[in-house]
Amino acid sequence: MTSCAWFVDRYGGPERLQLRGRDDSPPGAGEVAIRTAAIALNFADLFARAGVYPNTPRPPFVPGMEISGVVEAVGPGVADLSPGQAVVAVPIFGGYAERVVCRASSVFPLPDGADLAEAAAMPVAFLTARYAIDRAQVRPGETVVVTAAAGGVGTALLQLLAIRGAKTVALVGSETKFALCRELGADRVGLYAAAGRPDALADNRCDVVIDAIAGGMFRPLWRRLARGGRYVLYGFAAASGKRGVARLRALRELSAMGLLVPFAFVSSCRTLVGFNLSLLPDRLTELREMAAGIFGEWQSGRIRPVLGPRFDFERLPDAHRALASRKTVGKIVVGIRSGS
Numbered sequence: 208m209t210s211c212a213w214f215v216d217r218y219g220g221p222e223r224l225q226l227r228g229r230d231d232s233p234p235g236a237g238e239v240a241i242r243t244a245a246i247a248l249n250f251a252d253l254f255a256r257a258g259v260y261p262n263t264p265r266p267p268f269v270p271g272m273e274i275s276g277v278v279e280a281v282g283p284g285v286a287d288l289s290p291g292q293a294v295v296a297v298p299i300f301g302g303y304a305e306r307v308v309c310r311a312s313s314v315f316p317l318p319d320g321a322d323l324a325e326a327a328a329m330p331v332a333f334l335t336a337r338y339a340i341d342r343a344q345v346r347p348g349e350t351v352v353v354t355a356a357a358g359g360v361g362t363a364l365l366q367l368l369a370i371r372g373a374k375t376v377a378l379v380g381s382e383t384k385f386a387l388c389r390e391l392g393a394d395r396v397g398l399y400a401a402a403g404r405p406d407a408l409a410d411n412r413c414d415v416v417i418d419a420i421a422g423g424m425f426r427p428l429w430r431r432l433a434r435g436g437r438y439v440l441y442g443f444a445a446a447s448g449k450r451g452v453a454r455l456r457a458l459r460e461l462s463a464m465g466l467l468v469p470f471a472f473v474s475s476c477r478t479l480v481g482f483n484l485s486l487l488p489d490r491l492t493e494l495r496e497m498a499a500g501i502f503g504e505w506q507s508g509r510i511r512p513v514l515g516p517r518f519d520f521e522r523l524p525d526a527h528r529a530l531a532s533r534k535t536v537g538k539i540v541v542g543i544r545s546g547s
């Protein structure tokens with residue numbers, strides 16, 4: 208048997224994605240084979256395709272961080288999953304395929320009747336958002352600034368912060384995204400230029416910043432942070448360009464912010480946290496607990512993934528172009544028709 212997958216044969220733009228068939232291999236020990244129903248896109252997929260994401264395999268490789276589907280077969284040693292079960296999986300790489308073989312530890316069973324497109328859009332966005340909020344130790348009533356607030360992780364953050372009782376300031380790249388941010392619980396919304404304006408933030412200060420962008424946002428938002436404030440940096444969308452991350456510019460920014468001078472940093476009384484979800488597979492119990500909590504809240508209707516435009520599997524490169532355009536909101540999902 209064969210099935211199709213999108214390969215990156217050479218790092219580069221969306222045109223580097225190539226669809227082709229390959230032989231189906233049986234799952235090995237501790238592995239699961241899944242017939243894919245839906246693939247959710249992540250901004251990190253664009254970095255992986257361009258070859259600037261940490262731990263990206265050398266080409267040829269199949270990108271794709273998260274999928275949903277139905278278990279086709281399980282390998283030796285896998286006791287808690289069985290063929291026919293609906294699941295969501297976070298393989299990190301390898302998800303852009305009609306059939307995915309991945310470690311059972313990255314697979315989560317879904318309740319009966321779960322919407323597979325929504326399910327695919329849940330794990331990375333909500334796990335990232337939950338982890339960022341926990342790392343920032345957000346308390347009820349605190350003011351939290353969220354950048355890229357209408358995107359996949361951003362829309363998850365707004366919902367979880369509303370549940371926590373925080374006051375959120377949503378920053379986005381276009382006014383067309385304001386209404387969605389308000390609908391998801393943002394107290395204030397603004398364009399990025401507002402980051403440098405005192406009136407944009409309640410009391411001119413915020414307690415927490417949860418930032419996916421870095422670049423030109425980093426310094427003004429760091430300065431708006433109250434003493435005792437926490438800055439969680441979990442992405443660097445603005446620091447990336449065609450030639451990867453602009454390291455020299457980033458170094459100049461850090462220097463201007465006083466982060467390279469121990470005295471200035473100590474005196475600032477602020478916390479800077481960097482994190483990446485790749486930490487979680489090393490903390491399997493924590494990951495499983497967090498995932499169970501998120502899926503439980505989804506099932507109870509307290510949270511929902513915001514779905515953006517949908518694409519057919521055959522148009523996956525166009526989905527990459529759409530995500531890079533900054534015009535989309537929520538999660539882009541790529542659907543695979545059964546039997547294709």
Ligand SMILES: NC(=O)c1ccc[n+]([C@@H]2O[C@H](COP(=O)([O-])OP(=O)(O)OC[C@H]3O[C@@H](n4cnc5c(N)ncnc54)[C@H](OP(=O)(O)O)[C@@H]3O)[C@@H](O)[C@H]2O)c1
Pocket residue numbers: 248249250251331332335355356357358359360361378379380381384419420441442443444445446482483484485530531533534535536537538
């Ligand atoms: N640390 C982790 O474990 C982790 C996990 C998941 C995601 N992330 C990071 O979180 C961020 C959001 O990821 P996502 O998958 O949910 O994507 P997304 O937010 O749905 O899409 C990216 C958004 O970033 C904003 N953006 C700002 N500057 C940009 C630029 N120079 N180029 C393109 N977009 C830019 C755009 O919104 P506006 O136009 O409104 O600004 C765009 O819609 C990314 O930086 C990603 O790398 C980190």
